[in-house]
Amino acid sequence: MRKLLGQFLRFGVVGLGGLVIDIAVFNLLRLTILSPDVVHEGPILAKVISTTLAIGANWIGNRRWTFATAGRTGATREGVEFALVSIAGMAIGVLCLWVSHYVLGFTSLLADNIATNVVGLALGALFRFALYRWWVFSPSRGVLAAENAAADAVLGATERAIGPAGLTPLHRIQTVSPVEDRTHRND
Structure with missing residues (x-):
């Protein structure tokens, strides 16, 4: 619980930085070139635009600080998943603005x-x-990848733990070479 609280507080600090970027850029654009008097959808x-800039800043902060202890399985995968979750989160804010304004x-x-x-x-x-905690930066993803690599190194390719992503494997499968059935030679 303490780790979760620490992550949530770091998430809040990173989010506060993103919020400053988001509010500053939103108001700057809203009062100038994207004013509703100039552009109807301004x-x-x-x-x-403002949320997209904040998402970039939050990606760096969350990857390097908030969820830095989470197992890493690849920056590209994390980046794509982070972008998908962030865009969905942005849609929530834009939807609130749209309902209120229009x-x-x-x-x-x-x-x-x-x-907004x-x-x-x-x-x-x-x-x-x-979604960042339990999907994008999930510690179990990195742990599972490390466990599979360790199992491959120790057991070789003949035996390897299998299971759904993020879960502890319950079974082990071992490849066995075919055995001739010699008990029925007279058939």
Whole structure:
């Protein structure tokens, strides 16, 4: 439980850095070139751009600090999974903004910030933390890969633990060379 709390606090610090980037870029764009007076979809575009920049900063912080002790199975795989989870989290914030701005008609700068940077951020952060922890940076992935490599080194290719990803193997399979059946020679 203590490790989970520590990870959650580090996730919060990294997220706070991303939040600063997100809010600053969103408001800068929303008040200037992507103002709803200039571009009808300006607030949505501003949010997509600002969140994309924050996702990049969060990727670095979460990989290097929050989940640094998790087993590594490949930066490319983690990067793709991180991007997928982050885009889904961004969609939560954008959806909150869209509902507030275009459905409910709250079009002020304050309303846009509350919808996307308070409500959307809180919902998206919970979603992202859960999926980062249990899927993207899952410690069991690195452990399983290390266990399989160790088993291959010790047992060779003839015996290897198998099982679903992330679970401890329950069975071992051993390859056996064919044996002739010599008990029925007279048949």
